[in-house]
Amino acid sequence: MTDCLVENARIVTDAGLQRGSIATEDGSIAAIGPDLSASGADAETVVQADGMVALPGAIDVHTHMHDAGLFPDDIDIGTQTASAVAGGVTTVVELPTQTPVTTPAALREKRARCEDRAHVDFGLVAGNFQDGDVDVEGFLEAGVPEFKTFTAEPYRADDAAILDLMTEVGAAGGTVRVHCESQAILDDARARLDGTDPELYPQSRPLEAELEAIGRVGWLAEYADCPLHVVHISSGSGAAVADRFASRANVPVTLETCPQYLAFSADDVADRGPFLKVNPGLKSPDEVDRLWQAVRDGTIDLVATDHFPTHREDRERGWDDIWVPYAGLPGVETMLEFLVNEGVHEGRLSWPRLLELVCARPAREAGFFPRKGSLAVGTDADLVLLRNEGYEVSAEDLAYNGGWTPFEGRTWNWRVDTVVADGSIAARDHDVLAEPGDGSFLPRGPRVSTG
Ligand SMILES: [Zn+2]
Incomplete structure (x- = not known):
């Protein structure tokens, strides 16, 4: 069963932006395609991502x-x-x-x-x-x-x-x-x-x-x-x-x-x-x-x-x-x-x-690849959606608890809208829905050369 269905995003690929939907299941990416509305009809959570850009977490x-x-x-x-x-x-x-x-x-x-x-x-x-x-x-x-x-x-x-x-x-x-x-x-x-x-x-x-x-x-x-x-x-x-x-x-x-x-x-x-x-x-x-x-x-x-x-x-x-x-x-x-x-x-x-x-x-x-770092089927269901909207950066809008950012007052046009981690909605509009302990330690092996 689909846990989370992200519909109609502009997905960032090696080649550029590609319109599509992303379905997750049991914490992994289960499907990516132009239209997953049929297979994802039973999704627990549906995110309408029209106009938004999707990246791997x-x-x-x-x-x-x-x-x-x-x-x-x-x-x-x-x-x-x-x-x-x-x-x-x-x-x-x-x-x-x-x-x-x-x-x-x-x-x-x-x-x-x-x-x-x-x-x-x-x-x-x-x-x-x-x-x-x-x-x-x-x-x-x-x-x-x-x-x-x-x-x-x-x-x-x-x-x-x-x-x-x-x-x-x-x-x-x-x-x-x-x-x-x-x-x-x-x-x-x-x-x-x-x-x-x-x-x-x-x-x-x-x-x-x-x-x-x-x-x-x-x-x-x-x-x-x-x-x-x-x-x-x-x-x-x-x-x-x-x-x-x-x-x-x-x-x-x-x-x-x-x-x-x-x-x-x-x-x-x-x-x-x-x-x-x-x-x-x-x-x-x-x-x-x-x-x-x-x-x-x-x-x-x-x-x-x-x-x-x-x-x-x-x-x-x-x-x-x-x-x-x-x-x-x-x-x-x-x-x-x-x-x-x-x-x-x-x-x-x-x-x-x-x-x-x-x-x-x-x-x-x-050493996290291929589990992390791409939106391929079978990888961890970690992704982020950005929406196009003008705003002024303010520490008040951040989850960060130190009360400041070096970027205070900069004018930006793209904002993190929704974050999915492990197939669940982990944050929206910088409000954190993930819980302490949701993250796991990732053991890593010796380095594999990537050139
Ligand atoms: Zn350092």
Whole structure:
């Protein structure tokens, strides 16, 4: 029997938009076709999607949602996956923040806590590794093939430690993810700055810090024969440096960027102040243009958010002293709407390219494909419908409980209407109907190369 019938949507495919209906059964996609009204006559829920665009549920492979030692009580995988599903993200990959997940035992504990609360399916990443002494096989047995490390504080590993980690992880078929900024350049830049003004912040995270670290880490990965995922590339030049290693194709290299690096430049900090405090820092308008080009032409493989939740009051303190609040932006709920509006609607991206950036490629890179990332029969019944309607972005309209968004006041024309997860209506108009615990942990195997 059909659980959910989505009628007459414009479905995004590799080739473009195609009018059709989608039927789900027992949490999977049961049928897709031009007219399913006969076979879906017994559907429990019918969604009339005339004029709406249908995508597979988006996948955010980079979030920070759960850290009992760091985040306040009301910020955890429960409230943050509610924000995710409200914005059409039906799968997340959660990374460590302050509390180490550097042993399989710590991982199992985090998994259990997240399973109790998650509104959407999730995978986990181990980290943050500051030395090379890692039980790689133990993590693989626990369903986690990805390992996070940093070239910068507060979780900095030195080159020898990164090389050790890469050697072990590469041999076992895992992937190392690296935050790439040079600590030496960051330290020097910071020492030259005097004052507390928000506009100083981007100056404390120079472009060269990113370029130097991506290059260094690229050579280390190539030498160690280890698949590399460069997280949150913040500049077009950074994408170009990372692409040198990706093009050599000796080992897979995945290039990720985030909406904040496409939406904002350092010039926007004058207006938005601490609400744009983020690491890596924002770059010049020229670098933003070059980054859009890299997203469009396929140099960048995927978009994720680096979602980092904080409360508005906490962030406000940065107006007086930008060095006080934590760096990081909430973004999981606005990622898809940002890319549809400022990417597709503005003519920078095609619908098929969007599908690749936030559904298909993340699913393949993270090891969720073919279960996630496409609207094929037999895959998980996770999908999102967007409707065409003008509005002004306001944190008040979001499910996110931190009370702010860096996109406040932007004028957009596409909005998430309905989200289906596991065959059930999970959100409507950013109101969350999914429940804590609806999401499941997704164990992942060693990496399969996708080129
Ligand atoms: Zn991160």
